[in-house]
Amino acid sequence: MLNATQRTILLTGAVVAGLMVLFPPYFDAGGLFGGVQFAFILRPPASDYAIDLRPELAAQTLFLQISAVACFTLAAVLSSSRRRSRASYWAFHLTTFVAVVFTASFIAFSAAIPGRGWTGAPFLFCLIPVQFPGGYFLFWLRLAAFALLSLLAGLIASHRTASSTQNAIVVAVMGATLGLIFLGIANAALR
DSSP states (O other), X not given: OOOHHHHHHHHHHHHHHHHHHXXXXXXXXXXXXXXXXEOOTTSOOOOBTTTTBOEEEOHHHHHHHHHHHHHHHHHXXXXXXXXXXXXXXXXXXXXXXXXXXXXXXXXXXXXXXXXXXXXXXXXXXXXXXXXSHHHHHHHHHXXXXXXXXXXXXXXXXXXXXXXXXXXXXXXXXXXXXXHHHHHHHHHHHHO
């Protein structure tokens, strides 16, 4: 049974994922140096063919965003269980701290670098500011990997205290996230 903290965590994760679905990212599919736009799902950004601006829904990035939120949410639920182990609590907090440091440093890099960043081959190892489509995609790909590690660490640390239903849900989310990460890595490697 879920305690009040776990219900609050699940509700917060659902709200964040819902907002991501309602206001998804759109990439400029026309030009080389287009940016990321956000718009309501039922009213996408308008195209302007005079300047070759054709916004497209970034579905793969959206799936990475939702999977990262789901992984962090489930890791927080595992670490806030009444029967949690001390290792589960610290595993979640340590991996989340690393993800927060990564996010802060990537956003600081994006604010400090006005150009395109370092875009050497292969694309997977590029450092592109988050305001560009490639940088936004790579940011969420890397953050989803951190979220998966957070959930994996929490699952390993709490394997004796979690219920079998809870473990089945966690394993399903981990499998879906791992598949999305491998697909994203393959797409990034082919660019």
